[in-house]
Amino acid sequence: METTSTAPLNGRKAQAARNDHVILQAARAVFVGDPGAPIAAVAERAGVGISALYRRYPGKEDLLRKLCSDGLKLYISEAEAALADDGDPWQAFAGFMRRVVDADTHSLTINLAGTFTPDESLHRDSAHANELTVRIFERARDAGVLRPGLDVADLSMVFEQIASLHLGDETRTAQIRHRYLALALDGLRLGSADPLPGPPPSAEEIDRRWAAEQRPR
Structure with a gap:
């Protein structure tokens, strides 16, 4: 019987997916705790550079809408x-x-x-x-x-x-x-x-x- 499987993400895509998950988890913790917090606080909590965060979410409102x-x-x-x-x-x-x-x-x-x-x-x-x-x-x-x-x-x-x-x-x-x-x-x-x-x-x-x-x- 023929079976199908989902191909795993390649290294770069897998890392991007992990980074996105970490960013969103950090954003939830930061903004639920303090809605007025700057987006830089999310990058710091997530342990990613601010440029990496901005590549995914151009601004704070984009991140809030995603959450x-x-x-x-x-x-x-x-x-x-x-x-x-x-x-x-x-x-x-x-x-x-x-x-x-x-x-x-x-x-x-x-x-x-x-x-x-x-x-x-x-x-x-x-x-x-x-x-x-x-x-x-x-x-x-x-x-x-x-x-x-x-x-x-x-x-x-x-x-x-x-x-x-x-x-x-x-x-x-x-x-x-x-x-x-x-x-x-x-x-x-x-x-x-x-x-x-x-x-x-x-x-x-x-x-x-x-x-x-x-x-x-």
């Missing part, structure tokens, strides 16, 4: 996996929430929203991610596993609250995030509960934060 694009694609992947899960409705919903918390995509939202101008590709991915989230939410709601009064926008706020938690090292932070996600999931699940106070955030309120003028650079 958020990758984050959106990861979120979309998890959302698609949740929609493909035709098992228990609550477990599919809760599993999606847990995987998104593990992916930590919303650290990018709470730290980078308003620090750069999204391009058309980001707008398209964001719209797609939102459409998938609506489908996940509506499926769980229609299955009768969510408490009354919830809105799909409530999920974004839960994710952002969880992403804001930091305690100790990465392992301890992951533990504490899942602890409070468990409490949040108890609040989202159908059961005896008082009506929720106040309306959910509107789409305009959420989207407004991505306007670059909302946060000083």
Whole structure:
């Protein structure tokens, strides 16, 4: 039987791919910690020359857009996996929430929203991610596993609250995030509960934060 295999990258391309991964990992750490940090801080953390960084990303906004694009694609992947899960409705919903918390995509939202101008590709991915989230939410709601009064926008706020938690090292932070996600999931699940106070955030309120003028650079 004939088999096919993917040819490995040659030495130069493999090194470029490794450098790009290191740069993006460094950029995430630097800008999530300090959105106002200069791009030179990324090069220093990555251990690459500033010229090597600029060859890949001509400016800080290009790097920020790439980080958020990758984050959106990861979120979309998890959302698609949740929609493909035709098992228990609550477990599919809760599993999606847990995987998104593990992916930590919303650290990018709470730290980078308003620090750069999204391009058309980001707008398209964001719209797609939102459409998938609506489908996940509506499926769980229609299955009768969510408490009354919830809105799909409530999920974004839960994710952002969880992403804001930091305690100790990465392992301890992951533990504490899942602890409070468990409490949040108890609040989202159908059961005896008082009506929720106040309306959910509107789409305009959420989207407004991505306007670059909302946060000083």
